[in-house]
Amino acid sequence: MTFVSKPRVRHPNLPSNELGLTRRDYEGSVSTLCAGCGHDSVSAAIVQACSELSLPPHRFAKVSGIGCSSKTPSYFLNRSHGFNSVHGRMPSVATGANLANRDLMCIGVSGDGDSASIGLGQFAHVVRRRTNMLYLVDNNGTYGLTKGQFSATNDKGSTSKKGLPNLYEPIDLVSMALQLGASFVARSFSGDKSQLVPLIKAGLKHKGMAFIDVISPCVAFNNHSGSTKSFEFVRENARSAVNADLILGQPEITADYAEGTQENIVMPDGSTLQLYKIDANYDPYDRIGAMTYVQKMQEQGRVATGLLYVDPDAMECHDIMETTARPLNELTEEALCPGSEVLAGINQSYR
Amino acid sequence: MVVVLETRMEPTNIFDPNYFHKVVDCQHACPAHTPVPEYIRLIAQERYTEAYMLNWDSNVFPGVLGRTCDRPCEPACRRVRTEETPVAICRLKRAAADNKGDVTSYLPHVPTEKNGKRIALVGAGPASLAVARDLLPFGYEVHLFEQDEKGGGFMRSQIPAFRLPEEVLDEEVDRILNMGVHCHFGQAIDSMRELMEQNFDAYFIGTGAPRGRDLELTGREAVDDYIHIGIDWLSSVAFGHITEIKGKVIVMGGGNTAMDCCRTSLRLGAESVKVVVRSAFEVMKASEWEKEDAMREGIPIINNRPPKEFVHENGKLKGVLFECVTPVRGEDGRLRYEPSGEPDEFIECDHVLMAIGQDNHCPWIERDLGIEFDKWDCPTLDEVTLQSTNPNVFFGGDSAFGPENIIWASAHAHRAAISIHLYCQGRDLKADRPPEGLNLLSTKMGVHEWAYDSEHDPAARQLVPLVEHESSLNNLKVEVELGFDAQLAAQEAQRCLNCDVQTVFTDNLCIECDACVDICPMDCISFVENQPEAELRQSLMAPALNVDQDLYVSGSLQTGRVMVKDEDVCLHCGLCAERCPTNAWDMQRSVVHIPQLGSFGE
Numbered sequence A: 001m002t003f004v005s006k007p008r009v010r011h012p013n014l015p016s017n018e019l020g021l022t023r024r025d026y027e028g029s030v031s032t033l034c035a036g037c038g039h040d041s042v043s044a045a046i047v048q049a050c051s052e053l054s055l056p057p058h059r060f061a062k063v064s065g066i067g068c069s070s071k072t073p074s075y076f077l078n079r080s081h082g083f084n085s086v087h088g089r090m091p092s093v094a095t096g097a098n099l100a101n102r103d104l105m106c107i108g109v110s111g112d113g114d115s116a117s118i119g120l121g122q123f124a125h126v127v128r129r130r131t132n133m134l135y136l137v138d139n140n141g142t143y144g145l146t147k148g149q150f151s152a153t154n155d156k157g158s159t160s161k162k163g164l165p166n167l168y169e170p171i172d173l174v175s176m177a178l179q180l181g182a183s184f185v186a187r188s189f190s191g192d193k194s195q196l197v198p199l200i201k202a203g204l205k206h207k208g209m210a211f212i213d214v215i216s217p218c219v220a221f222n223n224h225s226g227s228t229k230s231f232e233f234v235r236e237n238a239r240s241a242v243n244a245d246l247i248l249g250q251p252e253i254t255a256d257y258a259e260g261t262q263e264n265i266v267m268p269d270g271s272t273l274q275l276y277k278i279d280a281n282y283d284p285y286d287r288i289g290a291m292t293y294v295q296k297m298q299e300q301g302r303v304a305t306g307l308l309y310v311d312p313d314a315m316e317c318h319d320i321m322e323t324t325a326r327p328l329n330e331l332t333e334e335a336l337c338p339g340s341e342v343l344a345g346i347n348q349s350y351r
Numbered sequence B: 001m002v003v004v005l006e007t008r009m010e011p012t013n014i015f016d017p018n019y020f021h022k023v024v025d026c027q028h029a030c031p032a033h034t035p036v037p038e039y040i041r042l043i044a045q046e047r048y049t050e051a052y053m054l055n056w057d058s059n060v061f062p063g064v065l066g067r068t069c070d071r072p073c074e075p076a077c078r079r080v081r082t083e084e085t086p087v088a089i090c091r092l093k094r095a096a097a098d099n100k101g102d103v104t105s106y107l108p109h110v111p112t113e114k115n116g117k118r119i120a121l122v123g124a125g126p127a128s129l130a131v132a133r134d135l136l137p138f139g140y141e142v143h144l145f146e147q148d149e150k151g152g153g154f155m156r157s158q159i160p161a162f163r164l165p166e167e168v169l170d171e172e173v174d175r176i177l178n179m180g181v182h183c184h185f186g187q188a189i190d191s192m193r194e195l196m197e198q199n200f201d202a203y204f205i206g207t208g209a210p211r212g213r214d215l216e217l218t219g220r221e222a223v224d225d226y227i228h229i230g231i232d233w234l235s236s237v238a239f240g241h242i243t244e245i246k247g248k249v250i251v252m253g254g255g256n257t258a259m260d261c262c263r264t265s266l267r268l269g270a271e272s273v274k275v276v277v278r279s280a281f282e283v284m285k286a287s288e289w290e291k292e293d294a295m296r297e298g299i300p301i302i303n304n305r306p307p308k309e310f311v312h313e314n315g316k317l318k319g320v321l322f323e324c325v326t327p328v329r330g331e332d333g334r335l336r337y338e339p340s341g342e343p344d345e346f347i348e349c350d351h352v353l354m355a356i357g358q359d360n361h362c363p364w365i366e367r368d369l370g371i372e373f374d375k376w377d378c379p380t381l382d383e384v385t386l387q388s389t390n391p392n393v394f395f396g397g398d399s400a401f402g403p404e405n406i407i408w409a410s411a412h413a414h415r416a417a418i419s420i421h422l423y424c425q426g427r428d429l430k431a432d433r434p435p436e437g438l439n440l441l442s443t444k445m446g447v448h449e450w451a452y453d454s455e456h457d458p459a460a461r462q463l464v465p466l467v468e469h470e471s472s473l474n475n476l477k478v479e480v481e482l483g484f485d486a487q488l489a490a491q492e493a494q495r496c497l498n499c500d501v502q503t504v505f506t507d508n509l510c511i512e513c514d515a516c517v518d519i520c521p522m523d524c525i526s527f528v529e530n531q532p533e534a535e536l537r538q539s540l541m542a543p544a545l546n547v548d549q550d551l552y553v554s555g556s557l558q559t560g561r562v563m564v565k566d567e568d569v570c571l572h573c574g575l576c577a578e579r580c581p582t583n584a585w586d587m588q589r590s591v592v593h594i595p596q597l598g599s600f601g602e
Helices: A037-053 A067-074 A090-100 A112-116 A119-129 A173-180 A193-205 A230-239 A287-299 A317-321 A338-351 B001-005 B015-022 B025-029 B036-044 B048-059 B062-068 B079-082 B088-098 B126-138 B166-178 B192-196 B221-226 B230-236 B256-267 B288-296 B404-426 B469-476 B486-493 B515-519 B531-540 B575-577
Strands: A060-064 A082-084 A105-111 A133-141 A182-190 A209-215 A238-247 A262-266 A272-277 A305-308 B118-122 B142-144 B182-185 B202-205 B227-229 B250-252 B272-276 B309-311 B318-322 B324-328 B335-339 B344-346 B351-354 B393-395 B437-442 B444-446 B503-507 B525-528 B551-553 B562-566 B584-595
Touching: A037 A067, A037 A133, A037 A193, A037 A209, A037 B515, A060 A067, A060 A090, A067 A082, A067 A105, A067 A112, A067 A133, A082 A090, A090 A119, A090 A317, A105 A112, A105 A338, A112 A119, A112 A173, A119 A133, A119 B230, A133 A193, A173 A182, A173 A287, A173 A305, A182 A193, A182 B221, A193 A209, A193 A238, A193 A305, A193 B551, A238 B001, A272 A305, A272 B469, A287 B062, B015 B025, B015 B437, B025 B036, B025 B324, B036 B048, B036 B088, B036 B486, B036 B584, B048 B062, B048 B404, B062 B088, B062 B166, B062 B404, B079 B531, B088 B166, B088 B486, B118 B393, B126 B142, B126 B166, B126 B404, B192 B202, B202 B318, B202 B404, B221 B227, B221 B309, B221 B318, B227 B230, B230 B256, B250 B256, B250 B318, B256 B272, B256 B288, B256 B469, B318 B351, B393 B404, B469 B562, B503 B562, B515 B525, B515 B575, B531 B551, B575 B584
Parallel strands: A060 A082, A060 A105, A105 A133, A133 A209, A182 A209, A238 A305, B118 B142, B118 B202, B142 B182, B202 B393, B227 B351, B250 B272, B250 B351
Antiparallel strands: A182 A305, A238 A272, A262 A272, B309 B318, B318 B344, B324 B335, B437 B584, B503 B584, B525 B562, B551 B562
C-alpha cells in the first residue's frame, strides 16, 4: 500500500496511440495491494494492451467479484464503466452488462477464490454461455486477504509459507474452460509481460469467451520455495505451447520462424492474430489435444502457458440467442413496440 | 559469442563518486558544487542559518550569489526536463541569506598561533577573499592587497546597488576580513617584482579581467568625451564619481555588463536608453532574466546592428550609424550575418557606453619573473592546481582563464587554496590532493516513510515580488527584486525533486516482479536483455534519448536480464522503493565530498 499518489507528470517521450492517448491515460488509481503483488503487473499489462490497441477507455465495462484480484479494476482504465459485484458473482453481472450493451468491451477480473471456490458454478456457466468477454483470473493459489490459506487452485503437495503441504487436488480452470466450451483459452504469468500483453490484446479482440488464467504470485503468502505459484517456480517450469500476437491490420512478413510454425488468423475487426508455435507438434485448434497437453504437463510438474486453444469461428452468446444487433439503450420506441400488426403476425406464427 | 559479451553494458559502478554526483544535475553544474537539494530541504524546514552556512561552505558568498549568480544550476535542473521551468534555486539561496540568524557560532576557528607561512593575495575580489577564508583556519598569515579602499572587487565596482545592496556585500566581505586578514587597501600593486621582494611563501593573483574592450571605428577619436568603457563607468558610479548621465544613451553590447549599464543609465537620469547589439537576441551573452529585467524597465534591445561609424558635429557626438544584418544559420549550426539590404540605421545619442567584453591585463607583472602569459594575456596555468609557471604563484577567478562569474571564482579559490597549502607543506600538488568522495545514507524510516518529502509537487515556479516600478527607477540604491518571503520560499522549496536522494538498486534482492516498472510515473525503469548502449537506449519502456544522462545498469538478474534505469527524468519520488517487496530498491541520500582545504582534517 502506497500513501503517496502517483505523480501525473509523465515521460516527455512517452508514445501516443492513434487516439492521442499515452499509456498513462489508461491507468487507474494507485494500487492498495501489497508491494510487489503480481496482480499489479496484470493491471499494468491490461493498461499496456488497451493503450497499444488504441481502444477508447470509455467503451469498456470492467467487472469483478471479491478478493485481492477483484480490487484491481480500480487500478486500470479509470475512465471506463465498472461494477464490483458480490463474491463469485462477477460472471452474472458481466453477462447482464454484455447482453444489455454488446458494444461495450467487457473485461472480467476474478481470482482463484472468486472463480474456483465460491463462484465455480458461475464460472462454469458463463463459459458455457460463451459470453463475449475477456475473463482474467489472477491465480495465486492462496487466500491472500484472509492471510494465506490454500485456495482451490493450489497444487497438491505445494506447501504453505509455514511448510505444511496441500492435501487436495487442484481445480484447473484452464482444463474446465476447455471442457465447457470457451473459444479462446490461454495461460500466462504476471512476471512475463512479453507473453501476457499480446495474449490480452488477442483476448480483447476475440469474439466470444476469452479466458486467460494468469499465474500471479502472492508475494506476501505464496512466493516461497515450496510453492508452485512463486516467481521462481513458474519461471523455471513454464513451457509455452503457442505464443500469440495481435497485429492491427495486415501483418508484416516475418521470416524468423520455421515453415509451418507460424499462422495468421484474421479477426472479426480485420486485425490479425499471429500464432507462433513454440512446440511444433502442438495444434491450437484441437480442443481435446489441448486438454491432454495441459494435463500431461501438469503431471510432469510443468506449467503449460501461451495460447492453448482458439476457435476463431465459434458462436458467442449473442449469436446463440439471436439477440438484436443493437445495444438495448439504442432501441427506439418504434423498434420495441412495432405495433399490433406485427404482434398479430407473431401470434399467427404460433398457431 | 565473445563479441556480444564485450559490447554489452557493464554494471554501473555506483561507488564512483561521479556517478551519483552527475544525477544531482544542479550540484554537478555548479562550478563550486554547492549541495543544492540539501540546502533547499533546510529552507523547507525553516533552518535558514544552516542552509546559509551549507552554501557559505561551498560558494562563500551566498547573499551576493543569491542575487547575482549566473545560475548554471537552473538550466541544468531536472525540472526543466520533466516540467519545463527549473526550481528557482538562486532565489532560494537569497531567501536563506535574507532569513538567516546569527552565524558566528558556525564560523571556523582561526588559530591565534600561526603556522609561520605568509601568503600574499593580490586583488580583493571574490577569488582572493575565498582563498583567504580557506587558508586562515589553517594558521596562515594572509596579506590582501587592493587598489580600492574597500574589498569586494568587481562585486562592488561593477554590480549596481539596485541588484546587490551594499550592506549585503559588506557583510560577506567583512566576515572574511574579520577572520584576521592583513588588509593593504588603497594601494595599487604596480610591480610584482617589488611584491615578491617581500618574500611571501606563496602569491595568489585574483585581479580579475579589468580591461574593458574598446571599438576602433570612424569618428572614435573625435568624440572621446562621450564614449565610456562600460565597466569603468559602472565602477565610477559605484564609487560615487559619476552621479548622472544626461541626454540619450546607447549601450553597445549584449552581455550582463550591458544590461547593468542600461539600467544604471536609466536611474542616473538619461532621457532615453537603447541597447544595440551586433548579434541576434537569442545568442546574446546576457542571462535570460537580466534581459527580461531591462526590457521590463522599458529599455529596447535592438539586435543585428553592427556599428559602423560615430557621427559627430563640432566635436559633439550626434549618434551612431549601424549596419543592418540578418542572421542566417549555417550548416554547422552557427549563426552568420548577411547584409539585410536595408539602408544603414542612424541612432541619435549623446553618450555611448561600451560593454562589448573585457580582457585580462596584467601589465604590473614583469615578464621576467618566470610567470608565462599566452597571446591573450592570460597566464599559463595548470588547470587543476592553478599554479603558474612560477611554482609559488597561483591565479584564480577572472585573472586565470578570462571573464567568468563569481561562482567560478569561489570554485577556483578552493582549488588554489589546496594547492597553496600543499605547496607550503612541500607536498605534491597533484598526487596529494584529497580525492572526491561520496557517502550514501538510507532515508528509509518505515514501510512508507522516508527521511525526505518524497511527494511530487506539480506547482509552477513561483514569481519573485518586485519593488514598485517608479521608486526603483528614481533611486540607484533601491533593490529591484524583493526576494521570496518565508512562505514563497517554502512553496518553491517543495518543487525541488530531491535529486540527491538516489535510487539504489541491489541486484541479488530483486525477484523481477515488475512492481517498480509498473509504478514508475516516468517510465524510467526497464528489465531487458543486456545490449550495447545505443540499442539498450531504444529498448526501454520509454526511449532514453538524452545521451547526456547515464543509464544505471544492474548486474545480471535471475532471468538473465538486467535492470536499466534511465536517470534522465526520474522524479526521485521513491515509488519504486515503496512498491518493491524485497527492498531491492532503496532511496539513499548521496553526499558528495568536494575537496576543500577542510578535507585534510588537519
